[in-house]
Amino acid sequence: MLINGHEACFVCKDNFCFSAVENCEQGVEAGMVFSHDHEGWQGIPHGGVAMTALLDLADHCWLQIKGENLVYPLEIDWRFADTVSIGDEMSLKAVVKDENSLLLSMRRQGSEKIYLSAEVRVATEAAGVDFPLLEPEMLLEHSAQHQALAVYDNCFVCGLKRQKPGLRRRFFRVVDNLPSIIVRFGGCEIEDFQLASSFQQASGILHPGVLAALLDELCGWSGILAGDLYGFTVRFKLHLNRLPDLGEELFGVAPVPLVRGRGTRKFYHPKGALYQKKADGSLEVIAVATGQWLAREELRQQFDESHIEEDMSGIVF
Numbered sequence: 243m244l245i246n247g248h249e250a251c252f253v254c255k256d257n258f259c260f261s262a263v264e265n266c267e268q269g270v271e272a273g274m275v276f277s278h279d280h281e282g283w284q285g286i287p288h289g290g291v292a293m294t295a296l297l298d299l300a301d302h303c304w305l306q307i308k309g310e311n312l313v314y315p316l317e318i319d320w321r322f323a324d325t326v327s328i329g330d331e332m333s334l335k336a337v338v339k340d341e342n343s344l345l346l347s348m349r350r351q352g353s354e355k356i357y358l359s360a361e362v363r364v365a366t367e368a369a370g371v372d373f374p375l376l377e378p379e380m381l382l383e384h385s386a387q388h389q390a391l392a393v394y395d396n397c398f399v400c401g402l403k404r405q406k407p408g409l410r411r412r413f414f415r416v417v418d419n420l421p422s423i424i425v426r427f428g429g430c431e432i433e434d435f436q437l438a439s440s441f442q443q444a445s446g447i448l449h450p451g452v453l454a455a456l457l458d459e460l461c462g463w464s465g466i467l468a469g470d471l472y473g474f475t476v477r478f479k480l481h482l483n484r485l486p487d488l489g490e491e492l493f494g495v496a497p498v499p500l501v502r503g504r505g506t507r508k509f510y511h512p513k514g515a516l517y518q519k520k521a522d523g524s525l526e527v528i529a530v531a532t533g534q535w536l537a538r539e540e541l542r543q544q545f546d547e548s549h550i551e552e553d554m555s556g557i558v559f
Contacts, residue, residue, distance in 0.1 A: 247311050250445040259295035269303045269337030276330050279406040281396045288398040289475050290458045292358050294451025296346040300362050303336035315365040320478040324357040369481035369530045371515045373497050378519050385559035388414035399459045407440045413463050414559050422495050423463045429491035438488045448486045457531040461512035464496040472542040473535035481530040492516045508537040
């Protein structure tokens with residue numbers, strides 16, 4: 243297995259996604275089995291875990307072909323085109339397309355249909371946002387007024403009672419100011435730093451899959467701002483400006499998304515960003531996402547049935 247630069251990587255060190263990487267023509271490939279450690283919706287793997295696995299394989303591919311780790315900023319166009327379940331065996335591949343890009347794919351073994359594909363490109367400049375970023379001080383000052391959103395206990399991103407480490411994030415709805423979904427992750431406090439340390443790629447550096455998973459969840463939750471919509475990801479465009487150090491505190495925000503369609507055929511188009519406040523007071527955008535979600539009534543019903551009922555009156559951001 244290629245390990246250069248991945249000695250601290252949680253995907254490699256703990257075999258979280260795959261245990262071996264093999265060379266193939268113009269790239270690398272691996273296999274993995276979706277387990278309950280990878281869960282998002284009940285019985286369904288989290289899209290953020292699938293993206294984490296492929297982003298890690300992308301770095302292995304760049305190392306194998308280029309002799310160096312991937313450089314940032316990156317642009318990644320994701321497309322989900324199949325359904326998968328816990329227990330499915332998956333085949334993953336990363337191949338170099340040209341000097342500045344590579345192609346990623348993940349499919350169920352024995353299936354010709356690709357579950358998740360992506361093109362990864364080295365970008366020429368960092369991405370910005372076209373919507374307001376809420377000041378961290380404002381978010382913290384008014385934390386008691388934010389509406390805590392429900393969790394599913396085993397979700398990789400929001401689950402709080404998992405057997406394997408997860409991101410343990412609570413997402414909140416801003417009920418005053420600009421309607422938004424918000425989240426935060428990391429920081430210098432011991433508990434926050436230790437949690438982030440469980441999700442390194444290189445030593446001291448957060449794994450890019452964490453950024454992808456947080457933004458996937460953040461954007462997905464934004465559907466409730468546009469009419470109580472719950473859906474699954476169809477397309478997801480991700481800009482990773484850089485990978486944060488473990489001690490950096492990240493804030494995430496997603497505003498009200500655009501909705502297209504009617505009746506049972508509705509799509510919502512969210513935007514989201516992860517950012518930090520720098521020492522000079524400016525806000526630095528770390529990662530940006532846009533996408534397309536297909537809203538499904540059965541997902542809303544599943545959410546009502548499977549997510550945890552709890553007293554959230556004392557939960558603050």
